[in-house]
Structures are given as C-alpha cells and as structure tokens.
Amino acid sequence: MTVWIACIKQPSRPSSMSRGTQEAATPQTETRMQQTAARRPTRSCFTAQSVLGLETCMHLTCTNMSLAAIDAALEQAHASGCHNILALRGDPPRGQPSTASSSESGSSGGGNGSSDGDCNFKFAAQLVRYIRSKYGNHFAIGVAGYPEGDGEQADQRLLLQHLKEKVECGADFIITQMFYDVDNFLRWVHGLREVGVTVPIIPGIMPISTYAAFLRRCSWCGVRVPDNFLQRLAPVSDDDELVREIGTQLVVDMCRRLLESGVVSHLHLYTMNLERPPLVILERLGLLPEASAEQSIDTFTNEPPAVVPWRRSLNPQRRNEEVRPIFWKSRPYSYVARTSQWAADEFPNGRFGDSSSPAFGDLDLCGSTLLRQSAQRSLELWAMPSSIRDVAMLVVAYLQGELRCLPWSDTPVSSEVDVIRRQLIALNEQQLIVTINSQPQVNGLRSNVKGFGWGPSDGYVYQKQYLEFLLPRARFERLQQELSKTNETTSSLTYLAADSHGGWWSNQPDGAKATAVTWGVFPGREVLQPTIVEKISFLAWRDEFYRILQDWRDIFVHASPDGDQCDNGSAQRENPSAKLMQLMIDDYVLVNLIDNDFVSVDDKIFELLMKI
Secondary structure: OOHHHHHHOOOOOOOEEEEEOOOOOOHHHHHHHHHOOOHHHHHHHHHHHHHOOOOOOEEEEOOOOOHHHHHHHHHHHHHHOOOEEEEEOOOOOOOOOOOOOOOOOOOOOOOOOOOOOOOOOOOHHHHHHHHHHHHOOOOEEEEEEOOOOOOOOOOHHHHHHHHHHHHHOOOOEEEEEEOOOHHHHHHHHHHHHHOOOOOOEEEEEOOOOOHHHHHHHHHHHOOOOOHHHHHHHHHHOOOHHHHHHHHHHHHHHHHHHHHHOOOOOEEEEEOOOOOHHHHHHHHHHOOOOOOOOOOOOOOOOOOOOOOOOOOOOOOHHHOOOOOEEHHHOOOHHHHHHHOOOOOHHHOOOOOOOOOOOOOOOOHHHHOOOOOOOOHHHHHHHHOOOOOHHHHHHHHHHHHOOOOOOEOOEOOOOOHHHHHHHHHHHHHHHOOOOEEEEEEOOEEEEEOOOOOOOOOOOOOEEEEOEEEEEEEEHHHHHHHHHHHHOOOOOOOOEEEEEEOOOOOEEEOOOOOOOOEEEEEEEOOOOOOEEEEEEOHHHHHHHHHHHHHHHHHHHHHHHOEOOOOOEOOOHHHHOOOHHHHHHHHHHHHEEEEEEEEOOOOOOOOHHHHHHHHO
C-alpha cells in the first residue's frame, strides 16, 4: 500500500491533488495508442519516476491486450518504482468489435488469461484480481467510477454493485469520470458507502477551456451540465478568453464545495495536456505546494529530502544515487536511460570512485533517435541552418530564452547562466565557438539562494566555472598551445577534448581522478560532491553528442530546402544543412574547460577563448 493512499484515508489529511495527462482522442490517435498500448504507459512511468522524480499512477487497460503485454507493462512499472495502477477495461478502437460484453463494470467472472497467452479479461475486476494475485500489496490499485452512469448500463444500483465488486477484488481507490453536478456526486458517494464501499473516492475534475470542447466532452461522456454553468457560459460562448475565466471560476467553486463537504480530500485534474488551466484552478484553491528548503521530511515518501541539485529519481534502483557527470545536465532522460541497467550498488554515492565500472549503456537505450523532437518539430524549432553562424545564433536564441531547447539540450536555460550570459552570447556571436553546456563560478553562497542553491537552507554551495563547446580543429590546436603556456590565466585551467574519430586530449595526468565541479557543505553531513567531470563519462557523452548531430543531419537529408519533409532522400543529400552537420561531425572538436580557481572573480575561460 502506498503512503499516499494511507495518507488520504486519514480524516485530518489536508486537501491535495493529482494530475493526469493523455493524448487527445481521435480515430488516428486511438489506433496509434492501441498499437503502442503496452509501451506508452511504461515509457511515461519510466520518465516520470526515474527521470523527473514524480510519483505516477500508470493507466492499464485489458481490452485487446495480450496477457504477455499486460505482464510486460506490470513488470516494467514494478522495475521503475511505480506503486500505483489505474486498472481499466478500456474501449476498443473505433470500428472494431469490443471484447467485452458489457461496460467497464461487470461480473469479474473466471480466469486470468487463456492457455495460449491471449488475455480473456472482459472486465476491470478481473484485471484488478490478476494484479493483486501477482504483486500482492506492491501496487495501490485504482478503478474508475461513473457518478452519472457509464453509457452502457442504465441501472445505477447495479453499477454500484459492480464497483463494489472491483473493490472486493482488490481495488484501493476510485477515480471518477468527469462531472459538474456536485449534488449528484455526493448522492452517488452516499450510495457507495451504503453498499459497503469504504475506499477513498477521488473526483475527476475537467477544466473548461472552450465552450465547444466543454459541450462536446459532456455529450461524449454523458455528463449532465448544471443550469448555472449554462447560464454563465452560453452568453459568452464565442469569447474563448471569457469562457476560460468564467469556466475556471465555476470549476473552482465546484471544487471548494467538494472539499468542504468532508466527503473527499483529494482532487484529480484532467489536464488534457494543457498546463495553464489546472494550475490556475490549484492556485485559486490554494493547493499549489510551496517549495521549502526548510522541509526536513518529504510528506509523501516520509524520507529526508534529496540533497542533490536535481530531482531525485523515485526508481528504487537509484535510491542511493548522489553523483552525476555534468555533461547530461540538460539531458536527464538520456542519462537515466543509459544508466538504467546499473545495479543499485553501482550508482555512485558520495564520491564517483572507479569510473570505469559500471559501463554506460548503449545509445539504443535512449530510443531510435537521440533527438527528443520529431523531424517536423525539429524543423519548426531550429529551421535548416546552413552555416556555423546559423547554429551559433540558435544557441544565442536559447541563451536569451527565445528557444526552450536545442538538439543537445532538452531543458530551458537555467537562471544561473545569468551571470555569464553576456560572455556566452559574445563567444557565439563572434563565431569563436558554439557553446554546449556551462555553469558559472560560485564561492560559498547560501544554499537557499535562488538559481544556485540546493539542499537544506542552512548550508553553503560552491561551483567551479565550467564550459563545454565545439570549435574547429585548427582553432583547437591554438587553444592547446595557449593552455600549454604556464601563466596566470591558464595555470588553473584543465580540459578534456574528443572528436568523432576516437581521438581525445587532456592536460591532466594519466589516471587523474574525477573533478568535482559542484559541492556543498551542510551541518551534520560530509561534504557533498553531486556533479563531476571525468574522462570515461566524457567519452560516453562524446559518442552521444556526435550521434545527436548525425540524427539532426538525417532530418536534413530527407527535407526539402523550404523545410518540408521529403521522401526522396537521395535527391536531397547535398543540401547545405546536411553538409554543415557532416562538417561539424568530421572537423569540430568537443571540448570542456574547468577553472579550478573557484575563488577568483576573473573570467579566465572567457579571456582565454578571446585569444584564439
């Protein structure tokens, strides 16, 4: 049983919320989701649990799913640290016959699957029983509830009995279909309590974005619309902004009634992949959690907060992970994927130790392409650069916040870059280098300083200035010459460099240990060193970086000069963008520089690069 379910069962539990995301339902997306039904939820769970450190509830349906696919999804959810499953019957794609003879509800019947491996589950209750029989209490299992009926069974009393049966098969909580009639919901909950259902019931809340979408969803789900909703929304139906404002307030008032009723203490918001509407609702309800560095215990996991400058993974295999190489700072998904096969005791904790073991996983663990954007989206974001200046100006746009990602950076630029933003922009604008990753020097800032701090608020944090960049091979030779000189500028600088042909260079001695570039000092703890630079990790990152450029080049090979995708790749192989990417792969060196003098206020890295 998860801590979350135990907490929301407590009468004094404060109001809380969860959020759901999904792909919009169309005939095309329904077919695609059916074809990838076993992969999509587990991939999402892996990303949320292992990369983002977010507690997840995986949706699992049994309609048209083989028993092997169900088992694979459950095994992967278990391995990723997921503790929550929403067990649903599901619907068949449009135009295909249903494998179920009734609705989501229904008799649980018999078996757990046929002898040939095909799943013969017809009802969610069977799926619940199967999960419980295989995994005991590892998963908190949720099921769907329909306060206004499910469209297939008109007898509400029979629906209540079917829902009770799902609970008796092992369900721990109920999440409802969307609704707007609070009085009807409260009567429905009362009916469930009367038939003996005691598990938490979580109302599903659908924000209102446009009038047409509001009516369409209500019609599709058979949801009754209260008169006061229509009276407020219909007169402004042509004004989307007013519909959102009035609709949001109506939903907020509805949520307040639910929470004040004492019947529920948790809300589940259907986001429909829109970030702003649910956030506004939560803000007006006062349910947005406030980040507090003073917090000594995570109220969800009942464990001390992570003392690392990234979101702690919830994957149990990574529980003791305390150190990461800086190279993947802006590509956390890729790093977690490439280390997903490490055993729990192989993750560095404290200091990096022997960097040669364990080995980084193959790049195929990251998926078929290392670019996190589709080909079409890549062209929309980054167009078709035909010169190094074009690439450098993409980096400038990223540094200025005009772009939220780059081929090698999945996350927006962090606020800590503010103190070196001017220098980074100058280096790119003057085409001296193409910057890839960076962090400024920090000397003993309080750990609660926004943009730089991490961990408990009563500590101090430190950073060495770090810069990673691409530059032409000829200019790299000039950089090496400057670094070989012993003077005030270069004496504290160390570097690692590598190219796509397997070459690598460094001014550090053979066998040099990892260099900590971020560390923190906190009362009652050893000095923590969560971010490092070292050779083995850098060479693994080198391979990944040049593969990213190859994947980017491949998009241009199949694109026409105006940016449209083209099937005739051979006719486009000479386009300038593809040739530019190949030039960068063949003739550019990937370099990182560290200024080990974290006390100095001089920007020695910038001063050095301006000379070459």
